[in-house]
Amino acid sequence: MRRLARAATAATGLALVATGCGVQSTGVNVAQAEPFSMSGTSSSQVPSQSAAQYQMVLYFIPATNGLPRQSVRYVTKPITGVGDLLEQLKSPDDPTLVTWVPQDLQLIPTSNAHQYAVQSEDKLNSAAQEQLACTFSYYWRQHPDPGAEPSISFILPGSISGTTWNDCTYLLGPAAKASATAPSGN
Numbered sequence: 001m002r003r004l005a006r007a008a009t010a011a012t013g014l015a016l017v018a019t020g021c022g023v024q025s026t027g028v029n030v031a032q033a034e035p036f037s038m039s040g041t042s043s044s045q046v047p048s049q050s051a052a053q054y055q056m057v058l059y060f061i062p063a064t065n066g067l068p069r070q071s072v073r074y075v076t077k078p079i080t081g082v083g084d085l086l087e088q089l090k091s092p093d094d095p096t097l098v099t100w101v102p103q104d105l106q107l108i109p110t111s112n113a114h115q116y117a118v119q120s121e122d123k124l125n126s127a128a129q130e131q132l133a134c135t136f137s138y139y140w141r142q143h144p145d146p147g148a149e150p151s152i153s154f155i156l157p158g159s160i161s162g163t164t165w166n167d168c169t170y171l172l173g174p175a176a177k178a179s180a181t182a183p184s185g186n
Contacts, residue, residue, distance in 0.1 A: 051076045057142075058088055059134035059171075060097035061127050067171065068134045071097060082107060082116075085135050100128035107132075107154075114140070115153040115162050124156060134168035141175055150175045 052074035059068035071094055079085065089101045102124065107116035114136070118124050133152050140150035151167030167175050 054078050056085065056088055057135070057138050058085065058092075059131050059138070059168075060089075060092045060094070060099055061131065063096050063098050068130050068168075069097060070138075079139070082136055082139070085139055086132075089131055089135060099131065100125055101131055102128065110155065110162075112153070112162070113145070113148040114151060115155065117155040118157060120157070124154060129154060129163065129166065130168070133166035134171055137166075137168040137172055137175070141172065 054075050054077065056073045056075050056079055058071050058073060060071050062069055071092065073088060073093065075084075075088070077084075086101070086105065086107060089099055090103055090105070092099050102120040102122035104120050104122070105124065105128075106119040108119060109116055132154075136152050137150045140148070144150065149165070149167065151165040153162035153165045155162045169175070
């Protein structure tokens with residue numbers, strides 16, 4: 001009986017070796033014993049099966065209420081400004097988050113830095129204003145406009161003056177002061 005058990009064990013071991021230790025022809029590679037090598041000329045690449053390669057940071061409101069929450073999305077085209085961000089803010093892709101940004105919202109730039117006239121059939125409530133302020137302020141901190149602060153003001157329908165300037169400091173922290181000239185690099 002022991003002889004039969006040994007023969008079965010040997011046959012199983014031989015079968016595993018012969019079939020590549022269970023690795024199928026699906027492209028799975030056998031692990032190597034040495035560490036991964038890092039070539040000085042290699043660069044980080046986005047996997048080819050995903051065309052989305054540009055990161056977009058948006059702020060949505062939790063469905064249970066609360067402060068705006070950051071949501072990262074990857075898109076196929078570079079983000080060129082508030083228009084791209086605005087379109088993405090109209091539809092959260094996380095079921096625990098909601099948007100208060102009206103679907104028909106248009107933001108018309110004024111001559112005053114980041115101040116926009118609001119056009120929408122629906123009211124731009126405070127939650128929507130917070131979503132926009134946090135999303136745009138985050139974007140402007142990453143992509144500064146020379147001489148402009150990363151804050152926003154809205155001219156609401158029926159109003160002649162803008163809302164208070166908002167840079168989402170309570171979530172993003174204080175912003176560095178914008179300079180009229182580019183930094184010297186020193």
